[in-house]
Amino acid sequence: MSSAKEVIVIGAGIVGASIAWHLTKAGARVTVISDSGAGGVATPNSFAWINASWGNPEIYFRLRIRAMAEWKRxxxxxxxxxxxxxxxxxxxxPADRLEAYAAEHASWGYGIERVDAGRAAQIExxxxxxxxFAVYVAEEGVAEPVAAAKALLADAERQGARVLSSSVTALVQTDGRIAGVDTSHGLMPAEEVVIAAGVGAPDIAATVGIKLPIETPPGLIVHxxxxxxLLNGLVHAEKLHMRQTAEGRIIxxxxxxxxxxxxxxxxxxRELFAAMKAALRxxxxxxxxxxxxxxxxxxxDGFPIIGRAEGTEGLYVAVMHSGITLAPAVGLFATREILDGERDPLLRPYGLGRFAQ
Structure with a gap:
């Protein structure tokens, strides 16, 4: 991989932190810019479930399974x-949909165990x-999201990356190519800019006429x-999803x-907390x-946007809802694409070009 490319990563959440870490490790000169500090905005409010679960098509399941493996790496x-x-x-x-989900994902190689009340009581x-009747997937996990993002950024800094607290006011474009960013602390040049700014990504992209079709639904979590x-792992009951964090908080x-x-x-x-408390002995x-x-x-459309913005050289976009699960794979794949021009086949469906600009 190139050892000289100058890359700015906008965003210090788990996705931006992973991309910055992978780029730095591969030899790029990386600057991370964020006005929200390490951990970003969405990452601290995440349930932080690492999985390949639920009603996704197989092609997306394959990306998520790979991402779970990349977490272990x-x-x-x-x-x-x-x-x-x-x-x-x-x-x-409902039981019929749960059974259909279990059968489908088991056929894809997901380690799903069907359990009765006795086995569920052993697990939790x-x-x-x-x-x-429930299903159990032993290979699913969690990250402590802010701590993980901070660990990645700290190690990237140890390897030579810079992490700056500033707001990006605009992308800078010269002759159809992104040449850097304008920030609250002045102009910063770069050979490539990565937008990994979560809910802030559309406004940044819009400064060069690029539309990111993103919704930002709110989600409340109690702590x-x-x-x-009290809890050994993740619990997804009807209208009540729970886990216990490393410091002992039940969220x-x-x-x-x-x-x-x-x-x-x-x-x-308060109502949600009362329901959580009533559910636990x-x-x-x-x-x-x-x-x-x-x-x-x-x-x-519910799926990530990962890849270069077509028709605009020097700009890479990485915005998604499942950032916690996908972060290590996105960091690895984005680094290969930015530095070597190699796009992983697992990313093929997730370019920005699928949306009409």
């Missing part, structure tokens, strides 16, 4: 990365009402005070992407701490 290369392969127990679908003994261990949403905060987010949070002294409302950068 990344953890070997960067010891201490805060990951836990804790498994996921799910019954948040503190559930008040273990499900009569308990740190508590004794939950009515969906892993977060709850609709409604007109009164405080009231929504031994939670009598569990106390509410705070809630977050994150805005998820979600392309309008």
């Amino acid at each position: 990344l953890a070997n290369e960067l010891p201490g990365l805060p990951l836990a392969w804790c498994g996921g127990l799910c019954w948040d679908l 003994p503190n559930l008040v009402e273990p499900p009569e 308990s005070q740190p508590y004794k261990k 939950a949403g009515s969906d892993f992407a977060g709850s609709d905060p409604g007109e009164n987010p405080d009231a929504t949070a 031994g939670a009598d002294e569990l106390e509410f701490d705070f809630h977050t409302v994150g805005y998820r950068p979600t392309p309008i």
Whole structure:
């Protein structure tokens, strides 16, 4: 790979951090620019589930499976990365749809186990009402998202990257090519600019006439005070998705992407916390701490936007909802494409060109 390319990465969430780390490791001169600090905006509000689950087509499943493997590779290369392969127990679908999902994904090679109430109680003994039928995937996991992003950025800095706190006001274009960025601290030149700014990406791209068709639905997640261990892994019950963090907080949403905060987010949070507490044995002294409302950068067709902006040289876009799962694969693949021009076949469906500009 080239050892001299000057690359600016806009965004310090998990996706931007992974791209910056991979680029730096490959020899590029990397500057990360973010006005929100390490961890970005969406990453701190993430449920942080690493999976290849749910109702996705097989082609997207293959990308997600590869990303799960890349998390393990990344953890070997960067010891201490805060990951836990804790498994996921799910019954948040009607029984017929849950069975169809299990059969489909099992045929694709996903390690799905069908479980009854007895087995569910073995997996998560503190559930008040273990499900009569659920599926369990032992290979699913979680990252502690902000800590993981900070670890990647810190190691990138150790290898020579720069991480700057500044806001990007515009992309700078010269003769049809992106030549750098204009920031609150002045103009910064680059041979390539990567937009990995999540919900802020559309406004940045728009400064050179590029439309990123992204929605930003809100998601509310409640966080308990740190508590004794009640959950072994991920739990996806009906309208209640929970996990326990490394520091002992139990976090939950009515969906892993977060709850609709409604007109009164405080009231929504309290109701959700009460439901979480009622679902767990031994939670009598569990106390509410705070809630977050994150805005998820979600392309309008639900799938990631990863790749160069066609017709605009020097610009690479990496914006997606499933950033936690996909981050290590996106970092690896983006680095190969930016430095060597090699686009991984798994990214073929996810270019910006699929949307009419």
